Amino acid sequence: MNVKELTDKLELTICSGEQGLTHEIKGGYISDLLSDVMGNAKEGQVWITLQTHKNIMAIASLKEVAAIILVKSRKPEQDTAEVSNDEQIPILSTPLDTFEIAGRLYKLIGD
Amino acid sequence: MEFNFNIEGGNFSHAGAASSEVKKVLKQLNVDVSLIKRIVVALYEAEVNVVAHAYEGMMKVVLSSDFIEVTITDRGPGIPDISLAMKEGYSTASPQVREMGFGAGMGLPNIKKNCDKLEIVSKVNEGTTVKMTTFFS
Ligand SMILES: Nc1ncnc2c1ncn2[C@@H]1O[C@H](COP(=O)(O)OP(=O)(O)OP(=O)(O)O)[C@@H](O)[C@H]1O
Numbered sequence: 001m002n003v004k005e006l007t008d009k010l011e012l013t014i015c016s017g018e019q020g021l022t023h024e025i026k027g028g029y030i031s032d033l034l035s036d037v038m039g040n041a042k043e044g045q046v047w048i049t050l051q052t053h054k055n056i057m058a059i060a061s062l063k064e065v066a067a068i069i070l071v072k073s074r075k076p077e078q079d080t081a082e083v084s085n086d087e088q089i090p091i092l093s094t095p096l097d098t099f100e101i102a103g104r105l106y107k108l109i110g111d
Numbered sequence: 112m113e114f115n116f117n118i119e120g121g122n123f124s125h126a127g128a129a130s131s132e133v134k135k136v137l138k139q140l141n142v143d144v145s146l147i148k149r150i151v152v153a154l155y156e157a158e159v160n161v162v163a164h165a166y167e168g169m170m171k172v173v174l175s176s177d178f179i180e181v182t183i184t185d186r187g188p189g190i191p192d193i194s195l196a197m198k199e200g201y202s203t204a205s206p207q208v209r210e211m212g213f214g215a216g217m218g219l220p221n222i223k224k225n226c227d228k229l230e231i232v233s234k235v236n237e238g239t240t241v242k243m244t245t246f247f248s
């Protein structure tokens with residue numbers, strides 16, 4: 001499944017990085033601790049977090065994640081969105097909390 | 112080949128910039144992708160430690176056909192007890208830095224896991240030098 005299909009299925013809002021919607025999704029990772037993500041997330045995963053500042057993009061880009069999902073209707077800060085556009089890594093947003101969106105993501109792509 | 116990058120203490124909006132430049136160079140040189148992944152984790156964590164804990168620093172990258180050696184030297188408070196700092200979960204990060212999601216105390220353990228050789232030398236009230244070496248074969 002690619003990021004665009006995921007966006008449709010989970011009714012996510014596309015905040016930025018639209019050019020990366022074709023990225024293929026290879027799994028998911030959830031953490032708000034940046035060095036946990038740095039150490040354990042893998043290329044092509046969708047990263048679910050509540051952090052919205054620019055450093056999430058440094059990590060997303062170095063780790064080459066497929067996309068970021070922000071929970072509870074959070075939106076990226078302006079400079080975060082700019083890097084997301086430059087790096088072509090989409091930032092998506094959901095009104096759901098981490099538990100709910102993780103469950104739905106797992107149903108779609110888990111196992 | 113040798114490259115040098117400045118690292119600004121306290122400036123989180125540039126954190127990761129030097130690591131990202133090194134990643135580009137390694138990709139251009141066709142270094143093995145899984146090695147690049149490891150190197151990038153170690154570099155980023157060491158770079159962010161200067162931003163989070165020190166005043167200013169330098170990243171020096173030496174590339175040969177067999178290895179990459181990265182030395183990050185900073186002017187800063189230094190690390191009084193390095194073996195304690197290496198423990199997963201140990202952090203002196205400020206509440207503001209923690210709020211951003213830093214300060215899990217996982218940076219140094221990540222570095223250790225993701226390079227072949229790690230040397231840390233530190234002097235309290237002067238600064239810290241972190242030297243990471245990864246071999247290409
Ligand atoms: N360059 C440095 N200068 C001064 N102290 C440092 C430096 N690097 C690490 N430390 C000390 O070692 C501790 C552990 O570092 P480590 O990178 O493992 O965790 P952290 O930076 O606190 O959190 P995280 O890396 O998980 O965001 C730091 O909290 C700090 O006290």
Ligand SMILES: [Mg+2]
Pocket residue numbers: 035156159160163214217218219
């Ligand atoms: Mg750290």
